[in-house]
Amino acid sequence: MTVSKAIAKWLEGYEMKPVKVSIDQVGAGADSLGMFKSPNREVVNHNDSSYKITEYYELFVVRESQENKDREDNDEWLENFTYWADDCRYGRMYPQLDKNRRCLDIWLSGTPYMFEAKENNTALYQISLGITYLREREALEW
Numbered sequence: 001m002t003v004s005k006a007i008a009k010w011l012e013g014y015e016m017k018p019v020k021v022s023i024d025q026v027g028a029g030a031d032s033l034g035m036f037k038s039p040n041r042e043v044v045n046h047n048d049s050s051y052k053i054t055e056y057y058e059l060f061v062v063r064e065s066q067e068n069k070d071r072e073d074n075d076e077w078l079e080n081f082t083y084w085a086d087d088c089r090y091g092r093m094y095p096q097l098d099k100n101r102r103c104l105d106i107w108l109s110g111t112p113y114m115f116e117a118k119e120n121n122t123a124l125y126q127i128s129l130g131i132t133y134l135r136e137r138e139a140l141e142w
Helices: 005-009 068-090
Strands: 020-023 032-046 049-064 101-107 113-117 120-136
Touching: 005 020, 005 032, 005 049, 005 101, 005 120, 020 120, 049 068, 068 101
Parallel strands: 020 032
Antiparallel strands: 032 049, 049 120, 101 120, 113 120
8 A cells, every 4th residue: 555545544633624635636526535645755764774755745635615604614624634734643553564664753833724716615724744654674585
């Protein structure tokens, strides 16, 4: 499973309202979340041949926004999402990685905000997320 897929599965743990998570695209309807991997990647090599990787993702959430009540609900949804992510970090409830990888940390690296108001009475909100994980290399045979 890719790191992106593991994060998408982890995001499904946020129970405030059902959200469909897509990788590298945003759905057209409300309650769609698209996740896009940033080209930035930080690597720290360790003496034991393992290495620590930090990657960043941009999350875009489509929500209803026609009425002021919708926008207030969106603000509450995003605020509660932020608290959920903070609580996951505090409780070390991280995405489950495979292929000799272990998540060390995951966090929201900014405040969620409205990115764009759309013509179909929805709004696109952006959230930045960071993840650090450890990858252990397997011995290569020559």
